Amino acid sequence: MEKNADLLHIVEPGGRGGVYQHVLGAIQNGTYDKYSEVVIHTAKDAELTPAFENVAYCHCMRYQRMGPRGLRAVASLFWVLAFMLPHLFVSMLRRPGEWEVQGLFGKGIYTIFVIIPKLGGHKTTFVPHNSFSRNNSKMEIELMRWALRLASRVVVFVDAEINKFDNVRILERRRLWQYLLKVDPATIEEWKERVGASGRPVVAFIGQLREDKNPELLLEAASSISNPLTLVFAGQDKGAVQSIRNFALASHHERIVIDSYLDSVDFQALIMVSTVVVCPYEVASQSGVLALATQLGTPVIASNVGGLSEQADVVFEVGGKDAAAALASALNSFLS
Template sequence: MTRSARPEIHLFEPSGYAGVFQHACRLGQLLGESGRHVVLHTGHEHEKVRIDGVDLCPCSWWPRDRRGGARRPSAIARRFVCRTLPHLHAAVPPGAVLHVQGIAAAGALTLLALSVGRFRDRLVVYSPHDTFSRRGRVDGALLRLALRVPHEVIVYSHADVEVLRRRGLEGHCSPLVQLVPAASDDERLAWRNEWRAGTDVSVVLFAGCIRPEKRLDVLVESARQWPANRRLAVVGEDRGGWAHCAELAHAHGVDVVARVGFLELGEFAAAISAADLVVLPYDKASQSGVLAVARQLRTPTVAANVGGLRELASRTFRAGDPHDLNRAIDAQLACAVAPDPSLDEDLAVTMHLLAYRQPA
C-alpha cells in the first residue's frame, strides 16, 4: 500500500491529565499548525484544555480518583483491552501514524497498544517519556520489550538517546514541548500569599508528583540550613512520598507550606511562575515536564545531575547530597540572570515529522 505524503496523525495518551497529556496537547497544536490532520485520543476525564486544530477523542477510561486501591488499575486494564484498543483499531485508518505517548509506566498496556497499532499498514511511533519503570522488574522488562515493537521511537533528552543506544536501539530526540498557559499577576500573588511570602522571602518550590524516588526528603534536609528569609513550598499529588517527608520536616522543625493534591494546569503553571526557584532533587529521571514548563515561564531551576535533567536545569547538584544542593540553591538565588525561555518548537515539529517519515 502506498502511504500518503501527509497521512493522519493519531496521538494516543490515555490518562488525559498531567505532564504527558499536556505535552501531547502542545505537540498536537504544533502539528496542526503545520497543516497536518491530528487526532488526540485520551482519557474521558481529561483536563479542560483548548487545543485549536486538534480533534479530541475521549476514548480511554482513566479516572483521576486514585482511591480505588487494587481495583482501579484492574478496571482500567479491563476497559483498555475491551474498549479502547478495539476503538483505536477501528478509528486509526490504514496508512496513518499512531504515536503512543507514555501510558503511565504500564508496560503491559503499552505493549498491547503498540502491538495492535502495527496492523493495517499503520506507522507506529512510541515516546516512553520514561525509559525506566517505577513498577518493578516485570514491568521494566515489558517496557524494554515495548521499545522494540514500534517502527520509530522519539525521546525527549539526549540522555535517553544514550539509554536506547546501550540497548541496541536508535531514537529521535526532540525538545519536550509543553502546553504552558500564561499566569496573571493576581494568580502569582495568590500563591505568594498562600506561601506567606512577601517580597523579602525567596520561595523554593518542589512541584509535581511526590514519589519516593523524587527525593523531596533531600530538599527537606537541605532546608534545615536555610536562612530565615527562605521558604520551602510543595505543590503536587502524593504518590507515596509525602508522609515520610512531612514527618521529616516536623522532626527537624522545617516549615513547609504544602498543597498536596492534583492541580489543574493553570494553577500549576501559576505556582511555578510565582516561585523564585524550582528544585528537582530526583534520584532517577529521563527528562522533566516541570523543567520544561519552568524554563518557558523563566523561573530558575536546580536539579540533580541525573538523566536528562541536566539538559534543561539552570544549575545542577550531586544527586542525594543536601549540602551540594544548598550550594546550588545559594548560587542560583544570587544569580540575577533569568533562564533562556526558548524551547525550539520548530525543531520539535521537524523531529516528529522525521519520525513520521513525512516531509516538513
C-alpha cells in the first residue's frame, strides 16, 4: 500500500495533562497544518476532544483509573500490551503515513511506540518533553536513548535542550503551545472568590504536587516576605501535599491547598486569576504551566533550570543555600 505523506498519526496515550494539552494546543495554533489528516491515538476517557478540522480521535488506550495503585498499573499495562500495541501495528499497515510519539509514557513503553512505525519504514518523530528520568532510572534513561536513536526526528521546545540531544538524526525546535479554552466569566468569578477574596496577591504553584518541583522552597521564601500573600498549591498529589500542609508558614500569609486534578477549564481559570505563577523546580526541561501562563498573560517567576529561564518573566537561581532568599527577592521585586 502506498504511503500517504498527508496523514499523521500522533500517539499520546495519556489523554489528560500537559503533554496531551500541548498536542491540542499545537493543532489549535497550526503546527500540523501541512497534513490533510491527523489521527490522535489517545485514552478512551480523554479530558478534551475539541472538534478540529481534519482531526480524528482514536480512543485506543484504556486506563484502570480506580482501585489500588498497583492494580491500576497492572491493568493499564495489560491493555497496552494486549490491545493498544497490536492496534498501532494494524494502523501502521492499514493507514500508512507519518508518526509522532508524544511524551515519556509508561516508564519506557514509548520506545515501543517509536519502534512499531520504524519497522514499517515510516517517518517517526519523537517528542520526549523531558531530557531526563524523574526516577533517575538507568533503564529508563537507556530506553530513552534507544527511542532517540530510532526516531527520524526529535523535537525540543527550548534552546537549553538542544545540546542534550546531540546524537539524533534531525533535531527540530518548536514552540510549546498549550490548548486554550473559552472560560465562562462565571467560572473566573468563582475562582476569584475561592482564592482572591482577601484581596491579597495570589501566588500560585499549579500542576502536579511533587517534591522535585520544590513547593517547600516557595513556602520558605514567602515566610520571609512581610506583605501578606495568598499561596495556592493546586494539582494532583504526587507525594508533596503532606509537606506543603505541614510547613510552618508565617501566620500573616494564607495557604490554600487543592490536592486534586484540575480539569482544563479550572486549570486555566486559576492561572487567569493569579497575580503570579511560581515554578521553583529543581529539575525541568521546560514547563507547560509556564507556556500556558504566558499565552494567558499571567506573569511567571521560575528557577534557572533547564529552559525555564527562556519562558519566565523573572528568573532566580536555585540549588544553593541562598535559593529561598533569591526567590523571596524575586517575589518582592515583582510584587512591588
